[in-house]
Amino acid sequence: MLAAPLAPARTVVTRTVTRTAYWARLLPLLALLACATRIPSFARPLWNPDEGYLAVQARLLAQGGQLYETVVDRKPPLLPWLYEAAFAVCGSGSLTPLRVLAVLAQLLTAALLASLARRRWGDAAGRTAGVLYLLVSVGLNPEDAQAATFEVFILPATAAAVWCADRGRWGAAGAAVAVACLTKQTGGAVLLPALWLLHRQGTSRAGVLRLAAGCALPVLGAALLTDPAGFVFWTVTGSSAYASFTGSELHVLVRALTNTAILAGASAGLLPPVVRAVRLTRAGVPDLWLWLGSSAAAVTLGFHFFGHYYLQLTPPLALLATAALHVLPGERLLTAVLTSVCTCALFLAWGLFAPRPELTHAQRLAAALAERTGPADRVLVWGIHPETYWLADRTPATRFLTAGLLTNYSGGRDGPQVGEKYAVAGAWPVFRRELDAHSPVLVVDDSRGKPYAPDRLPTLRRLLAARYEEVGRVDGAVFYARSPRGRSRSGP
Structure with a gap:
């Protein structure tokens, strides 16, 4: 009379042991x-x-x-x-x-x-x-x-x-x-x-x-x-x-x-x-x-x-x-x-x-950026490699970490829909205000002939012409430092 109720319990225990044994074998393999x-x-x-x-x-x-x-x-x-x-x-x-x-x-x-x-x-x-x-x-x-x-x-x-x-x-x-x-x-x-x-x-x-x-x-x-x-x-x-x-x-x-x-x-x-x-x-x-x-x-x-x-x-x-x-x-x-x-x-x-040439490029830029700036300096890397900021341990001068958000180049788009008018709505006024408030000590143009190059973007082209001067090139990227007239406009 007392033995009958034990069968279901025995079945549950057997299933639990089986399940545990199954995963104990499979999980280490996975x-x-x-x-x-x-x-x-x-x-x-x-x-x-x-x-x-x-x-x-x-x-x-x-x-x-x-x-x-x-x-x-x-x-x-x-x-x-x-x-x-x-x-x-x-x-x-x-x-x-x-x-x-x-x-x-x-x-x-x-x-x-x-x-x-x-x-x-x-x-x-x-x-x-x-x-x-x-x-x-x-x-x-x-x-x-x-x-x-x-x-x-x-x-x-x-x-x-x-x-x-x-x-x-x-x-x-x-x-x-x-x-x-x-x-x-x-x-x-x-x-x-x-x-x-x-x-x-x-x-x-x-x-x-x-x-x-x-x-x-x-x-x-x-x-x-x-x-x-x-x-x-x-x-x-x-x-x-x-x-x-x-x-x-x-x-x-x-x-x-x-x-x-x-x-x-x-x-x-x-x-x-x-x-x-x-x-x-x-x-x-x-x-x-x-x-x-x-x-x-x-x-x-x-x-x-x-x-x-x-x-x-x-x-x-x-x-x-x-x-x-x-x-x-x-x-x-x-x-x-x-x-x-x-x-x-x-x-x-x-x-x-397999070699990773873009990583090597970003590392070279980051090394040059770290050498030419101090830890507290803000910089602008104009390109699609935000990792340069991280590798150089430098703070970006703007919330827009790539040129893509400001030109619609994001996603590798290489056709006519690249430019200031295709940017995220309201991005360029914010970008200008941030560069005024946190004027970058160094600007790195890493466009290398891409459709988002500064010479195709009137706002950025004017900003570089008014405040910066070229100071060198690294692996195809152009480095700009603040010029004397730029320092007088932007403050120290």
């Missing part, structure tokens, strides 16, 4: 693979201008700057805050702490994908999804895949959104969508598969309300913690000229095709089973196709097609490949994994051994 695939990220002090921009923003915020007021960018606030926090704990002289956080972000993403796959298709599928994701996660130009920037930190939030929605945890799913969106706007694309899962599980008013509240409250909180009007302007309404295909159609098309081809090559082990997964839509993967489609739309949004945008495609690709591989013969799985290992090795070698 952690080792995450570390191995991110080794190149530690090999260089900096990978791309986005990292430089975030590093300079973090230093300015630590000095009392206000996001969307005296520190501006077109991105949401979470990653600048994360950089600021990492610098506060570990110092601002190295991005190593951010590299470690990027490894953890990739590990968390892989674990969430493994959990999703295991819930749907079993233990082996969980291992497959986690491993395939990490192998393909570095399959882009290393400056896109290895940098600790927006897309890498979007991925765990997007995976968490689908993971929570798959389990009917609608408030948590909405919060994960919000975290992705507050890391980068395009992270909000994961709301589409979450809504599909809500519909599939039987739309309820309570579920809709919890999902909506989870999405809205963190975004509202971030707006209130910054400047609400500035938050809306810089993250939504102020980027109409930036998010345009007009002006550099061929340039953008070549970039789109190039980065698509690179990711396709890296996904050579995944694409055949993904094609096979087309036939499995009725078997429970329409949400994964929606996830892939919404991520592809996010890559397209803005018409810039940078390589790091494509990272959003990798989680649904890994899951779709897993969905097919778990019903295909075992040799197909072995082929997919071995192919992915080989392509991953090629991309890791690219990251470790």
Whole structure:
């Protein structure tokens, strides 16, 4: 009479032990693979201008700057805050702490994908999804895949959104969508598969309300913690000229095709089973196709097609490949994994051994800048390499850290829509006031013949002619120091 109730308890204990043993074996494997695939990220002090921009923003915020007021960018606030926090704990002289956080972000993403796959298709599928994701996660130009920037930190939030929605945890799913969106706007694309899962599980008013509240409250909180009007302007309404295909159609098309081809090559082990997964839509993967489609739309949004945008495609690709591989013969799985290992090795070698001429250029400029100025001096680097400020440990004279915000060159646009009239609305008057208030001791023209060169910008051309004189050239960049007449106008 007393033995019957023990059976369910024994079953629960057995399941708990099995689950614990599964993750005890899988997590170390995923952690080792995450570390191995991110080794190149530690090999260089900096990978791309986005990292430089975030590093300079973090230093300015630590000095009392206000996001969307005296520190501006077109991105949401979470990653600048994360950089600021990492610098506060570990110092601002190295991005190593951010590299470690990027490894953890990739590990968390892989674990969430493994959990999703295991819930749907079993233990082996969980291992497959986690491993395939990490192998393909570095399959882009290393400056896109290895940098600790927006897309890498979007991925765990997007995976968490689908993971929570798959389990009917609608408030948590909405919060994960919000975290992705507050890391980068395009992270909000994961709301589409979450809504599909809500519909599939039987739309309820309570579920809709919890999902909506989870999405809205963190975004509202971030707006209130910054400047609400500035938050809306810089993250939504102020980027109409930036998010345009007009002006550099061929340039953008070549970039789109190039980065698509690179990711396709890296996904050579995944694409055949993904094609096979087309036939499995009725078997429970329409949400994964929606996830892939919404991520592809996010890559397209803005018409810039940078390589790091494509990272959003990798989680649904890994899951779709897993969905097919778990019903295909075992040799197909072995082929997919071995192919992915080989392509991953090629991309890791690219990251470790390929030269980075733009980094070398920025380091030369920074060394010259540090030599010619003092730690308290403000400087202006007119170009698209904000990392020069960080490498030189010098404070910018303006909140506009690149020429892009003042000319619309951002995004590599090289056509006719570059110039003062295409700047962020109201930027040039603010720029002039800041240069009057904090007259830079040194101006570095790093345009090197690009469409945003000072001789094409009347305001900057007049300012340089009236207040500065050329004092040297370094690696193609022109250095200007204040002239005697400039000092008399600008003060000491």
